[in-house]
Amino acid sequence: MSKMKSIMVLFGGQSGEHEVSLESAQSVLNALDRTRYEVQTIGISKGGKWFWGVEPKDWKTSDVVSNDNPQVTLVHDPSDPRFVALDGKELPNQGKFDIIFPVLHGPFGEDGTIQGLFEMSNVPYVGSGVLGASLGMDKDRMKAVFAEAGLPMARTFTLLRTQYNDDSDQILNRIELEIGYPCFIKPANLGSSVGISKAYNREDLRKSIELAALYDRKLVIEENINGREIEVSVLGNESPQASVPGEILPANDFYDYEAKYHDTSSRLLIPAPLETETMNKLQKMAVKAFQAVEASGLSRVDFFLTSDQKIYVNEINTMPGFTQISMYPKLWEASGIPYLELIDRLISLGLERFKDLRNRRISR
Numbered sequence: 001m002s003k004m005k006s007i008m009v010l011f012g013g014q015s016g017e018h019e020v021s022l023e024s025a026q027s028v029l030n031a032l033d034r035t036r037y038e039v040q041t042i043g044i045s046k047g048g049k050w051f052w053g054v055e056p057k058d059w060k061t062s063d064v065v066s067n068d069n070p071q072v073t074l075v076h077d078p079s080d081p082r083f084v085a086l087d088g089k090e091l092p093n094q095g096k097f098d099i100i101f102p103v104l105h106g107p108f109g110e111d112g113t114i115q116g117l118f119e120m121s122n123v124p125y126v127g128s129g130v131l132g133a134s135l136g137m138d139k140d141r142m143k144a145v146f147a148e149a150g151l152p153m154a155r156t157f158t159l160l161r162t163q164y165n166d167d168s169d170q171i172l173n174r175i176e177l178e179i180g181y182p183c184f185i186k187p188a189n190l191g192s193s194v195g196i197s198k199a200y201n202r203e204d205l206r207k208s209i210e211l212a213a214l215y216d217r218k219l220v221i222e223e224n225i226n227g228r229e230i231e232v233s234v235l236g237n238e239s240p241q242a243s244v245p246g247e248i249l250p251a252n253d254f255y256d257y258e259a260k261y262h263d264t265s266s267r268l269l270i271p272a273p274l275e276t277e278t279m280n281k282l283q284k285m286a287v288k289a290f291q292a293v294e295a296s297g298l299s300r301v302d303f304f305l306t307s308d309q310k311i312y313v314n315e316i317n318t319m320p321g322f323t324q325i326s327m328y329p330k331l332w333e334a335s336g337i338p339y340l341e342l343i344d345r346l347i348s349l350g351l352e353r354f355k356d357l358r359n360r361r362i363s364r
């Protein structure tokens, strides 16, 4: 009999989506079958410190160090990857594990940075690699590869903070000419609608740019698409599958942070009521988007669908919300893969990708 797989669940993290990650991780931990997996946890504080054995449900804090939870670090010794406690104390199982499940959303978790650390340390992990995660996080570069793949998108203007500071009036004129109102202003590298606003006039636009520029040096400004919000889940590595589409009925003017996490009147329709032809198109596009950024494991691809059946790709999320009531797992459930099995598949896909990657020549 083979020994139980040991899963290291990482959560929290240095992003605006810290709290969302705690909720996703709690769901994953509740669901993981303890008769088949040995489960360890590490909570990453908002300050970026890693604490061994924290339970997400008890961890509403950011940087409080508990004596019971040693601060740890991942050792980048490719021949013996493990965690060690900074105070030198013994960790269970010598800090070793079979695979990491980074249930982390946003910068430092979903953007390729932590994936780089995993690669350096030679450890298997769930989800996209460095390239997929970073392309999926940067809305400007994501659009560049989507465009190359022929995916339809809203008209977009990419703006550097420095360009704006150099000549704001000229930039505002250009945006009005090229995009017009209403438009959406977004930090290029963020998630959960943080720093995003909808502008209806020049005054709004100015304020929105200044707000978004607090979060990032690069912004994207998009034309407003008046349409339904449809999402498709994708699962797999080199031959990914698409789920049935789902629909979001946001409670607010748009699906902002409030509507996403606080307002219970936002609703999900699963599956989305759609013509078969539209559904097929959306699924094909979702797979194309996944492949365009070279994602692996899982992603959720988000669309707008207008009343005249025009489809626009909005974005890809390489580590979508993962609570039991989140769109990503719900769509798989509706497509025949229950939550528990989904986690199993993600773990297998992570291990398979690791094997694939190691199975290459690295020098002459």
Ligand SMILES: Nc1ncnc2c1ncn2[C@@H]1O[C@H](COP(=O)(O)OP(=O)(O)O)[C@@H](O)[C@H]1O
Pocket: 154, 184, 186, 190, 191, 192, 193, 194, 196, 222, 223, 224, 225, 226, 229, 250, 254, 255, 256, 302, 314, 315
């Ligand atoms: N071009 C657009 N037209 C209409 N609504 C938009 C547009 N861009 C974003 N939105 C609205 O804002 C929400 C958040 O934008 P999104 O790009 O998905 O950011 P995030 O990565 O933070 O989820 C979307 O779910 C949608 O409700």
Ligand SMILES: [Mg+2]
Pocket: 192, 193, 302, 315
């Ligand atoms: Mg979104």
